[in-house]
Amino acid sequence: MDQRAEVVELETAVEQVARVAAIDVAKASGMVCTRLPGESNAGRRVQRTWAVAATTNDIIALGDHLVCQGIELVVMEATGVFWKPWFFLLEDRGLRVWLVNARDVKNVPGRPKTDKLDAIWLAKLAERGMLRPSFVPPAPVRVLRDLTRLRRTLTEDRTRYRQRIADVLQDACLKLADPKQGLTDLFGVSGRAILAALVAGERDTKTLLTLAHHRLKGKSPYLEQALTGRFTGHHGYQVGMLLELHDRLDADIAELTVRIEAAIAGIDPTRPPGDDHPGRPGLLDRLDEIPGISREIAADIIGEIGVDMSVFPTGGHLVSWAKLTPRTIQSGARSGHGPTGKGNRWIKGPLGQAAVAASRTKTFLGARFRRIVKHAPYKKAQVAVARNILEIVWVLIDNPDARFTDLGPDWHTRHLDTARRTRQHVRELEHLGYTVSLTPAA
Numbered sequence: 001m002d003q004r005a006e007v008v009e010l011e012t013a014v015e016q017v018a019r020v021a022a023i024d025v026a027k028a029s030g031m032v033c034t035r036l037p038g039e040s041n042a043g044r045r046v047q048r049t050w051a052v053a054a055t056t057n058d059i060i061a062l063g064d065h066l067v068c069q070g071i072e073l074v075v076m077e078a079t080g081v082f083w084k085p086w087f088f089l090l091e092d093r094g095l096r097v098w099l100v101n102a103r104d105v106k107n108v109p110g111r112p113k114t115d116k117l118d119a120i121w122l123a124k125l126a127e128r129g130m131l132r133p134s135f136v137p138p139a140p141v142r143v144l145r146d147l148t149r150l151r152r153t154l155t156e157d158r159t160r161y162r163q164r165i166a167d168v169l170q171d172a173c174l175k176l177a178d179p180k181q182g183l184t185d186l187f188g189v190s191g192r193a194i195l196a197a198l199v200a201g202e203r204d205t206k207t208l209l210t211l212a213h214h215r216l217k218g219k220s221p222y223l224e225q226a227l228t229g230r231f232t233g234h235h236g237y238q239v240g241m242l243l244e245l246h247d248r249l250d251a252d253i254a255e256l257t258v259r260i261e262a263a264i265a266g267i268d269p270t271r272p273p274g275d276d277h278p279g280r281p282g283l284l285d286r287l288d289e290i291p292g293i294s295r296e297i298a299a300d301i302i303g304e305i306g307v308d309m310s311v312f313p314t315g316g317h318l319v320s321w322a323k324l325t326p327r328t329i330q331s332g333a334r335s336g337h338g339p340t341g342k343g344n345r346w347i348k349g350p351l352g353q354a355a356v357a358a359s360r361t362k363t364f365l366g367a368r369f370r371r372i373v374k375h376a377p378y379k380k381a382q383v384a385v386a387r388n389i390l391e392i393v394w395v396l397i398d399n400p401d402a403r404f405t406d407l408g409p410d411w412h413t414r415h416l417d418t419a420r421r422t423r424q425h426v427r428e429l430e431h432l433g434y435t436v437s438l439t440p441a442a
Contacts, residue, residue, distance in 0.1 A: 173229030292358030
């Protein structure tokens with residue numbers, strides 16, 4: 001017997017689910033498979049498959065039928081957004097419903113791939129306890145998630161309109177959107193005043209210069225060159241229409257922000273109903289203290305992970321779910337790290353923005369980014385800092401009394417292992433052929 005064999009005490013084996021149903025979801029219908037104990041012989045299984053239309057009445061009727069059959073578990077694949085009617089309506093009927101990752105139930109090669117066979121395979125995996133459910137937040141968090149995702153989508157649309165306006169100005173030979181020659185922020189006070197005047201028909205450069213903020217008077221020679229071009233009525237018509245659409249999105253985003261903060265206040269564990277500490281900072285305020293995180297990014301993160309951290313036992317589980325942890329790949333004696341994975345773009349995007357913003361600060365997270373980027377690619381340093389930020393978020397949400405405390409940009413310097421670094425430098429010098437003897441300084 002190999003003395004190096006690993007011996008692990010495993011948890012109790014998962015019992016077989018006696019009554020299970022599986023649904024292979026499609027856009028207009030779903031293939032349902034139920035597996036129940038046999039009536040005459042308990043050791044045998046009775047399997048039934050049939051198609052159900054993806055309409056509300058048919059799904060409710062299916063739920064009633066599954067309740068009558070005593071189904072203990074219903075599983076389905078995460079297929080686009082088509083799973084949502086099935087999941088929510090069956091959940092409302094009191095059934096325990098699991099949404100599983102399609103990667104975990106991948107069809108076994110060597111047999112035909114049909115909706116019927118997929119539903120049967122899914123049911124067999126579920127009854128043997130070989131599946132794990134995906135994270136589906138409760139209804140209040142789902143409402144918040146819809147609002148935060150809509151706001152991010154509208155913000156991206158607003159950015160596209162801003163870029164189109166800058167493109168129109170380039171076509172008119174105006175360098176107003178160039179930070180080196182023109183305005184740092186084209187949509188600031190000065191920029192909006194100049195754009196409005198151009199749309200109204202003003203073409204005189206001197207008059208347009210008077211609309212710039214007094215802080216920009218030192219850039220007047222550059223602005224005069226930037227405002228010299230061939231801006232015509234055709235360009236004014238395009239800019240006017242784009243500005244109108246831009247301002248409408250601005251108003252919609254502001255309205256969404258109010259609704260998002262109200263939704264977060266309703267689920268905030270820091271400030272429960274009847275809180276006796278009105279001065280206690282809310283969840284958004286505590287997350288806003290993390291370097292790189294704004295209130296908008298904090299709201300986006302809460303909308304994706306919710307406020308119940310019992311779903312994620314540790315911060316490591318959360319960052320692994322968000323695909324911010326490199327995967328371990330081992331083959332024989334060779335071990336390495338693979339990519340983190342695709343993950344949820346709605347949370348990885350805001351975390352990436354927060355990491356970039358934190359990298360420019362004189363904080364622990366900024367020092368960590370600069371420390372990593374010296375020997376690793378920029379993207380890896382960004383992902384590493386994003387992972388640290390999400391771990392901090394987990395702690396702050398899990399403990400309503402916790403507050404963020406920065407360790408300081410000199411934390412690594414203060415906690416250096418002097419003996420270890422000394423041995424490392426001595427080895428490097430000996431490797432180069434030197435004999436090293438150290439004498440402590442006075």
